Amino acid sequence: MLKIVDRVLKYMIPDSTWKIEDSEGVYLTFDDGPTPGVTEWILATLEKYDAKATFFVLGKNAELYPDLYQKILDAGHKIGNHTYSHQKGWRMSLERYLEDIDCADDLLKSELFRPPYARVTPSQMRAVAKRFKIVMWSIVSHDYNRHLSPQRVLRNVLDQIEPGSIVVFHDSDKAFCNMSYALTRTLEFVKERGWKCKIVEL
Numbered sequence: 001m002l003k004i005v006d007r008v009l010k011y012m013i014p015d016s017t018w019k020i021e022d023s024e025g026v027y028l029t030f031d032d033g034p035t036p037g038v039t040e041w042i043l044a045t046l047e048k049y050d051a052k053a054t055f056f057v058l059g060k061n062a063e064l065y066p067d068l069y070q071k072i073l074d075a076g077h078k079i080g081n082h083t084y085s086h087q088k089g090w091r092m093s094l095e096r097y098l099e100d101i102d103c104a105d106d107l108l109k110s111e112l113f114r115p116p117y118a119r120v121t122p123s124q125m126r127a128v129a130k131r132f133k134i135v136m137w138s139i140v141s142h143d144y145n146r147h148l149s150p151q152r153v154l155r156n157v158l159d160q161i162e163p164g165s166i167v168v169f170h171d172s173d174k175a176f177c178n179m180s181y182a183l184t185r186t187l188e189f190v191k192e193r194g195w196k197c198k199i200v201e202l
Contacts, residue, residue, distance in 0.1 A: 013118075013125045016134035017202060022164045025198040026190050028053040028183075029137070031082055031114065033171025034061050034068040041180065042171060043075050049187040051197035053077050054135070055171065056114040059084035059104030078199035080112035080135060081105055089120035097124050101132075112200060133202045139167045143178040150181030157186050163195055 020027055028046075033039045033055055046053055055072050057079055062069040072079065084103035092100075097120075101113065113132035115125070128134060139160045143153050157167055167186070169179050190197055 013120070013122075013129075013134060013136065015125070015129040016136050017166070017200075018136045019138045019164045019166060020200070020202075022198070024163055024195050026161065026163065026195050027166045027200050028169065028186070028197050029056060029080070029114070029135070029166060029200070030054075030169050030171040031056045031116075032058055032061070032086065032175075034065050034072060035171050035173060036065060036068060038173060038176050038179075039065075039068050039072065039171055041176075042183070043071060043077075045180075045183060045187065046077070046197070047075065049191060049197070051187055051190070052199045053197060054080055054112065054200040056080040056082035056112070056135075057104075057108060058082050058086055059107050060086075062104075062107050076199075078112070078201070079108055079110045080114055080200070081108050081110050081132065082114055083116055086116045088117050089115060089124045091119075094121075094124055094127060098127060101128065112202070135166065135200055135202070137166045137168045139165055141167065141169050141179070141182055143175040143182060144170050144172065145178070146174070148178065150178045153178040154182040154185050157182055158189055161186070161189070166200070 081104045084100045087100050089097045141157050
């Protein structure tokens with residue numbers, strides 16, 4: 001069941017994907033990378049479980065760490081646009097917000113987009129939806145929340161995950177402790193049920 005905030009966002013952003021119709025696929029996504037030391041660990045862990053994922057990358061990080069960004073692509077994962085500099089849209093004009101997205105698009109060339117924080121205006125999302133496929137989520141792990149234990153973050157995922165779920169983790173130093181604990185156990189859970197971790201293709 002969607003939380004109230006997700007219901008509001010779904011109303012605000014009607015041209016968006018929150019879940020994927022798939023009887024066996026689970027869609028793990030990672031926001032905010034690439035991040036040295038973290039991205040490599042994620043890639044190695046995904047490879048161990050023969051899992052694919054979608055990375056919603058910050059343009060500035062792809063620019064800072066081009067070799068690491070290339071490793072994501074070389075491993076067969078999908079890239080999505082997460083803006084250039086992790087902007088909260090509601091603090092910006094439409095023009096500035098689109099400029100930031102375009103800066104990332106010049107580097108990433110992806111048809112997928114996820115708004116940072118989901119803090120956007122309806123007009124911004126209407127404009128973005130004309131050029132990108134907006135990918136939201138059905139599960140947010142809250143791995144970035146240092147007030148939550150790794151066990152709680154794992155429960156946030158496993159209590160809701162099912163085929164078609166789009167799960168949000170974070171490719172960041174801040175989230176690493178919680179994310180690394182939850183990701184390995186999520187991958188084990190998915191494997192035990194015979195599901196498959198796939199890239200987002202819309």
